[in-house]
Amino acid sequence: MKLTTEEKQLTRLAELMQSERDNLFRYACYRLGSAAEADDVIQDLYLRLSKQKARLAEIGDLRGYIYRSLSNSCTSILRSRRPLAPIQTLDTLSSEELATTDFEQEYRLIERLMAHLPDEQSEVIRLRIYGGQKFDEIASICNIPLTTAKSRFRYGIDKLREALEERGLI
Amino acid sequence: MNANNNLDSFSDIRVVNLLTPRFAPTTSLEFKAPAPRRRTLWQVVRIGAVAAMVAVAVIIGISGVQTSTAREGVERAITQLLESDSYLIRFTANVTESKRTQDELYNIEFEGVPTQGIVEIRKEGSKVKMAIKWQDKARSMELYDGESYQRYQNGQLVLERPDGGIDLTPFATIDKLKEYALLTGVLLKFREEGDMILVSTRGDKVGIVARFSKSESRLLGAECSGLYNGQQVTVLTINQIDFDVLPTE
Numbered sequence: 069m070k071l072t073t074e075e076k077q078l079t080r081l082a083e084l085m086q087s088e089r090d091n092l093f094r095y096a097c098y099r100l101g102s103a104a105e106a107d108d109v110i111q112d113l114y115l116r117l118s119k120q121k122a123r124l125a126e127i128g129d130l131r132g133y134i135y136r137s138l139s140n141s142c143t144s145i146l147r148s149r150r151p152l153a154p155i156q157t158l159d160t161l162s163s164e165e166l167a168t169t170d171f172e173q174e175y176r177l178i179e180r181l182m183a184h185l186p187d188e189q190s191e192v193i194r195l196r197i198y199g200g201q202k203f204d205e206i207a208s209i210c211n212i213p214l215t216t217a218k219s220r221f222r223y224g225i226d227k228l229r230e231a232l233e234e235r236g237l238i
Numbered sequence: 239m240n241a242n243n244n245l246d247s248f249s250d251i252r253v254v255n256l257l258t259p260r261f262a263p264t265t266s267l268e269f270k271a272p273a274p275r276r277r278t279l280w281q282v283v284r285i286g287a288v289a290a291m292v293a294v295a296v297i298i299g300i301s302g303v304q305t306s307t308a309r310e311g312v313e314r315a316i317t318q319l320l321e322s323d324s325y326l327i328r329f330t331a332n333v334t335e336s337k338r339t340q341d342e343l344y345n346i347e348f349e350g351v352p353t354q355g356i357v358e359i360r361k362e363g364s365k366v367k368m369a370i371k372w373q374d375k376a377r378s379m380e381l382y383d384g385e386s387y388q389r390y391q392n393g394q395l396v397l398e399r400p401d402g403g404i405d406l407t408p409f410a411t412i413d414k415l416k417e418y419a420l421l422t423g424v425l426l427k428f429r430e431e432g433d434m435i436l437v438s439t440r441g442d443k444v445g446i447v448a449r450f451s452k453s454e455s456r457l458l459g460a461e462c463s464g465l466y467n468g469q470q471v472t473v474l475t476i477n478q479i480d481f482d483v484l485p486t487e
């Protein structure tokens with residue numbers, strides 16, 4: 069049976085979401101700290117995009133668009149949460165807390181480390197480590213030059229290394 | 239330009255290791271493009287189709303059992319339930335009489351009159367047979383036997399037309415249910431609150447919330463509601479569900 073333009077776009081979207089599923093999910097998990105919320109935000113994203121149907125054809129870099137949309141959705145969810153206790157700084161981090169034993173502890177540790185960095189650096193690190201993206205892909209997602217993507221990653225890691233070394237944690 | 243994608247090797251491996259997830263959860267989401275021009279059951283989960291709405295509300299609720307115990311055992315239980323059991327569902331719906339005579343007797347509408355009814359669902363082989371018995375003046379009854387739709391009023395057959403009935407196979411497992419929901423634009427959520435598992439959907443106009451008791455391993459009830467004139471209005475309430483019951487007269 070011949071597919072319509074809309075059906076072709078939906079097929080393209082579904083294939084892309086399926087191939088990126090684990091990366092998208094892991095990225096959302098480590099932004100939101102909840103597997104259930106990560107599932108929800110990805111389902112929501114897929115449904116929103118699938119309703120655009122023919123308009124999807126106008127999006128050249130659909131892959132980058134999906135990651136940007138997911139990042140924005142996660143940011144919106146985090147903003148809408150009721151204010152919780154502020155994220156603890158690295159000053160009170162102990163070496164015991166570096167040895168995490170489950171997802172919740174791991175998420176809290178990563179959140180603390182990320183909070184030490186400017187948003188643009190933490191976003192590149194998240195896309196790299198949790199989203200499993202290559203630097204050229206990150207450059208495309210963030211709409212920045214490749215060299216900028218790499219330097220943001222390196223500066224972020226260096227900043228964390230310095231902070232952890234100063235505190236005798238590594 | 240150097241597109242080296244292995245910058246991690248130039249970075250402090252101790253920091254990268256600290257950030258590398260070791261306890262990342264996994265997902266079972268599946269994304270598949272819809273088959274061309276496919277008509278789906280979700281399309282009838284809308285204001286109007288009484289039988290499908292009741293069936294979907296209940297089946298979604300039954301699927302809540304999935305998260306309460308070991309996956310394989312529960313999947314077997316759901317499959318068995320869907321394949322061999324019968325259900326009797328007592329409900330209240332806001333209804334108005336259909337204007338077109340060939341349609342189902344009532345439409346569910348936000349501004350409809352609350353009316354009680356009983357839905358009986360029986361699965362016989364690959365066919366799902368369903369009857370809706372209304373507690374109205376004419377003691378109306380609607381039958382779906384997988385091949386035709388029949389309407390009885392005051393004990394007399396008043397309408398018969400071909401009707402393929404309702405396909406419940408997409409709901410045989412939780413993965414199928416999630417996949418089906420994604421294919422057809424419905425958001426499906428599972429939440430635990432104490433002993434209760436809440437399974438909810440969100441469609442364009444109405445949403446379904448089903449409540450499932452973990453300790454009793456049964457569906458407690460379900461409601462369909464939506465926004466109408468700025469207010470949340472419940473259009474369908476599942477009051478009681480009995481399994482393994484003989485058909486009522």
